[in-house]
Amino acid sequence: MPHPFHWVPAEGARHATCDVRPCGCRFPVGTRVTTLCGAQVVADDGDLAWLWGTCPACNAVARRLAGVDRA
Numbered sequence: 001m002p003h004p005f006h007w008v009p010a011e012g013a014r015h016a017t018c019d020v021r022p023c024g025c026r027f028p029v030g031t032r033v034t035t036l037c038g039a040q041v042v043a044d045d046g047d048l049a050w051l052w053g054t055c056p057a058c059n060a061v062a063r064r065l066a067g068v069d070r071a
């Protein structure tokens with residue numbers, strides 16, 4: 001079963017979101033998304049953006065959704 005969230009680089013960190021992507025496998029630059037950590041951010045899609053660090057709060061929620069962290 002696919003996970004219900006996607007990773008999206010935005011505003012200096014790699015966040016996760018449950019928002020539906022409008023097309024393809026990425027959010028177009030400038031797409032406003034609501035992240036799992038509760039922030040409203042604007043998606044980025046540059047080469048550097050994908051190297052940003054993972055948002056710790058999103059990571060924690062994503063791990064729970066993926067069922068790999070049952071704590």
Ligand SMILES: [Zn+2]
Binds near residue numbers: 037059
């Ligand atoms: Zn986040």
